Structures are given as C-alpha cells and as structure tokens.
Amino acid sequence: MDHGSFKTRSTYCTLVNRSDTCKYICYFHTKAxxxxxxxxxxxxxxxxxxxxxxxTEHVKKFALKSTEDYxxxxRSSCGNGSTSxxxxxxxxxxxxxMVSITLPRLGEPEGRAELRDLLFKMADSLTQQDTTGGPSSFSPGKSQFRRNTGFEPRTQQNGPTVTVKKRLPGDSLINPGSRKKRPATGVAFDDNDEV
Structure with a gap:
C-alpha cells in the first residue's frame, strides 16, 4: 500500500451514537x-x-485497497447512522x-491539548477552504460562490437615489395618484318581503 499518496491534511466527520443519540466528532490525521x-x-x-x-495490516484486514478507502x-458509516x-x-x-476500532482514553493534560489542537486544525481547515474557494465539508447546503460580507465595509451609492412609493391596495396602476373607482353598491329592496 502506498502511504506516500495519503494527504497529510486532517479529515473530520460527525456521528450520532445509535444507542443514546450522543454526538461525537471522529477525526483522522497524520503526523510524523x-x-x-x-x-x-x-x-x-x-x-x-x-x-x-x-x-497496512489493519486496512488489509478489512479487505480495503487504501487508507483513503478506509x-x-x-465517514460513510458515520453519516448513515450505522455507527455505535x-x-x-x-x-x-x-x-x-462489522468493523470495531478500540480507542484508548487520553488523560487530562493530553486530552485537553488534543482538543485544543483539533479545534485549531478545524478552524484552519475552514479558513483555508474560505480562502481557496473550495467547498466546505461542514456546510454542504451553502453555495461555494457566496461570500460572507458581514465584515467588509458597505459600499456607498454614487448616483441619485430614487424612492419608490409602495402601492396601496385600491390604487390605480395607470394613474398612481388616484384610487380605482368602484361601482356604487346600494341596498336592494325587494317588494316581495313586505307583507
């Protein structure tokens, strides 16, 4: 198996435990x-x-071809809800x-350092995706072409501003200053009702 082709960037996915619906983050990365x-x-x-x-032994045990397949x-198991x-x-x-992976618990100082590193790796990954315009794996519903302009200064309009008056119900479309004329309605008197 060729591990030289394995990308050194970190990969993340979220999962919901089938038994108690607790949420977890599962992550993979290479280092040294x-x-x-x-x-x-x-x-x-x-x-x-x-x-x-x-x-290599672990991946071969599950009859997979590469680390990427693994x-x-x-990730697909985590995404489809078949993970416990x-x-x-x-x-x-x-x-x-059919695959089970045993993960030892990290102690207090090492676990805290791991959480801090994980948080900053995820933030760096999102920043890099925003900078390069790549799709975000954390928000698939958002368009990759939409930019967040919340922190950019607002642009000033240089031309005359035209205010558009909102048309009220009953106003004429052709002559906006006048109201539509409606036919007069009155009270209908029937002579048959009187006795």
Whole structure:
C-alpha cells in the first residue's frame, strides 16, 4: 500500500451514537509518519495511533485497497447512522458495522491539548477552504460562490437615489395618484318581503 499518496491534511466527520443519540466528532490525521484516529464528545478524547505497517495490516484486514478507502468507509458509516460508540472506563469502542476500532482514553493534560489542537486544525481547515474557494465539508447546503460580507465595509451609492412609493391596495396602476373607482353598491329592496 502506498502511504506516500495519503494527504497529510486532517479529515473530520460527525456521528450520532445509535444507542443514546450522543454526538461525537471522529477525526483522522497524520503526523510524523503516524496515522491517528480520534473520537471526542467535546469533553473527553479517545485516540488510537497506527504506524504505517500497523495501518497496512489493519486496512488489509478489512479487505480495503487504501487508507483513503478506509477513511471513506468510516465517514460513510458515520453519516448513515450505522455507527455505535461504547464508552468504557479506560477507552471507547467505535463499532462500524462489522468493523470495531478500540480507542484508548487520553488523560487530562493530553486530552485537553488534543482538543485544543483539533479545534485549531478545524478552524484552519475552514479558513483555508474560505480562502481557496473550495467547498466546505461542514456546510454542504451553502453555495461555494457566496461570500460572507458581514465584515467588509458597505459600499456607498454614487448616483441619485430614487424612492419608490409602495402601492396601496385600491390604487390605480395607470394613474398612481388616484384610487380605482368602484361601482356604487346600494341596498336592494325587494317588494316581495313586505307583507
């Protein structure tokens, strides 16, 4: 398996646990020749590390061709709701159909540092996508061509401003200053009703 082709950028997905509907962030990244799979509920962090050899064995065990296929399968399982998380005292088990991944719990200082790094990696990823105009994986409903102009100065109009008066109900379209003439209505008297 060729790990040199594996992109070093981090990948994220969210999942909702089938058993208790708790939300988690599942993340993958490489650093110094190691591949990390992590899981967090924003207060606790579970992570496992793979060397290239261990990752090759792990991916072959599930009859996949590459690390990208492995990540893609995990992300699709997380997205379709077929994922379960079993939190234990010393770790968590991520159950993805027939695949289960055991993730040891990180201690207090290491877990806090991991959460901080994860937060900044996600923010950097979003900033880079906004700068390059790439599609955002976190908000698929938004158009990639729409720019957020909330922090940009507003432009001034240089021409004369024309105010358009709102047409009230009953006003004439042809002569806007006058009201439509309606036929007079009166009271209909029937002689038959009198006795």
């Amino acid at each position: 020749g190691m591949f990390y799979i992590g899981l967090t509920n924003a207060s606790e962090v579970w992570r496992t590390d793979f060397t290239e050899e261990a990752l 990540i893609s399968n995990i 998380v079993f939190v234990q005292e010393d770790g968590a088990v991520l159950q993805l159909g």
